[in-house]
Amino acid sequence: MTKHVLVLPGDGIGPEIVTEAVKVLGTLNLDIEIDSALIGGAAVDATGNPLPDETLEKARNADAILLGAVGGPKWDGNAMEQRPEKGLLGIRSQLELFANLRPAILYPQLAEASTLKPEVVSGLDILIVRELTGGIYFGQPRGIRTLDNGEREGYNTYVYSESEIRRIGRQAFEAAQKRGKRLCSIDKSNVLEVTVLWKEVMDELAKEYPDVELSHMLVDNAAMQLVRAPKQFDVMVTGNMFGDILSDAAAMLTGSIGMLPSASLDENGKGMYEPCHGSAPDIAGQGKANPLATILSVAMMLRYSLNEIAAADRIEQAVEKVLDQGLRTADIMSEGCKLVSTEEMGAAVVAAL
Amino acid sequence: MTKHVLVLPGDGIGPEIVTEAVKVLGTLNLDIEIDSALIGGAAVDATGNPLPDETLEKARNADAILLGAVGGPKWDGNAMEQRPEKGLLGIRSQLELFANLRPAILYPQLAEASTLKPEVVSGLDILIVRELTGGIYFGQPRGIRTLDNGEREGYNTYVYSESEIRRIGRQAFEAAQKRGKRLCSIDKSNVLEVTVLWKEVMDELAKEYPDVELSHMLVDNAAMQLVRAPKQFDVMVTGNMFGDILSDAAAMLTGSIGMLPSASLDENGKGMYEPCHGSAPDIAGQGKANPLATILSVAMMLRYSLNEIAAADRIEQAVEKVLDQGLRTADIMSEGCKLVSTEEMGAAVVAAL
Ligand SMILES: CC(C)[C@H](C(=O)O)[C@@H](O)C(=O)O
């Protein structure tokens, strides 16, 4: 049966990295049909809407979605509803892509790229499971209002129901079962009631996963421990806002964020796949961007949504191979390696397949 | 005129580190009277209340407060109102200690302690200005409620008014004026309305401080940049929750969190001073704790609240001297240095004065 993949190039370097990833996907000779649509700033410019109805419709009908990146200074002055990010948040929410899987892996070939000492990060392999369609990102009420005394006040609501916590918790426990069987849940239960409930639900779930060792850590300590001794973690699970911060910190520990893919899954394994790095408007259109995170996102897509495990493995091996060959885009360049462009890197992966 | 300092030893290693800091203060021959009171778990055990009225009364009447640390596993199961942390949050709020100054400084003598490469952190000197009496820590409504469908929901409110933002903003701009004149304000303005207002107020304030260069950064990017290139920052300003996370990450970059003091100030320069590290219950009572962060907190107290600048300088020089002498508590121990106890370290600082 033909699978349908929707490609959303987006803004900045989005189009160029997605182009290479699509070439890689095409090389695999799978029964996949590819369509594309507008999102983010590109969609705002063309239609006035960061998530046009047509895009949402196509996304609903696809088996999986590959996203480049959204955002850029061009739209920074826009009102909230007309910001590129609203397209991304909208598609996550509308498709209920609540489970964001963000691996932070240090490739041995790139160990030097990290700002941390080699003994602290070598072999690093953390998976952060971030709740993506709830929490303070989507909580109501929200806005800016004028108080009786005439001054303005901004407000947002951090909210989670038990069922929201339970479904992301399950994803995390199951991910831990397939890995090192250790799960660390991150909260701020000494201050925030919403995370007291979070912690309780995780403790309840733990009974159903006796093979997984559950621990809890406060978010401020987690930020410290990621810097102090990141290899202590296997899988971490947390809410939308803490996950945003901690997963970026964890990604940066590797020093090669241009290598890191991510998946955002719904209850049925349908997912959107995107590189962890952003739209990097400063280098857009210059052939400097690293397409490997997007290519590795395709591998995640094959594994989690399209059930093409062998093809996923092949891509990951091809990426290892080009690294072994010493090919590097500017972001991961080091002495003795060969500097290549976005397109050359894509072509090298295709050749390695 | 006699100045009054209230000492709150608190829990875990609190009492032992505060003892050494008080000895140092006593050595200076200043006209200071010292009183002490209960807070945190110690206060819960003695009175059932983490912030007894007597403590609050004494704190109101003091010119400055020196706090050890609060919390420990003994009270982890307590309901929110009977947790040690409530004492700390209560005193911050009741005394309107809204400006939390948290320096992250790497002492050259301890450069090796960092998990980051020397070239990334050597000479690190960041000041994080964190709002401490507002934001999601104190926002209403908050709690855990049962929904119509029978499941529970946890909720907290992230809220800031213009005047709250303005007063912490002023503290940050003024701090920047006295340092490198660069201020980076951290928000999540692409998602959270409350931080859109935050950013706006910072931009308005910038007009009054033309000698300070203001920039803005998203919190996820800030977490990355602290790992990637922390020396790009001079002063950072942010809300209570983001400040909690980022200041701990920044502190840990130094690898020697046992060295870092903090100040929490009200509008008039009255303040509470405490080490950045916590109550470390695992090593409490063993003479292993590093008293230097608390001793350096005394220096901050002399500088910010008691107008004894020369005495503050003397303490800071004495701390440098004991480091130069190669004295180290366990947390900062390295080869070729001499391991000392909490008390020995305190005595060494007194001797160096
Ligand atoms: C672009 C932004 C809205 C988004 C987020 O905060 O979720 C991004 O930082 C991410 O992590 O995917």
Ligand SMILES: CC(C)[C@H](C(=O)O)[C@@H](O)C(=O)O
């Ligand atoms: C103990 C806790 C309530 C406190 C906070 O979150 O503010 C601590 O982490 C701090 O940073 O002083």
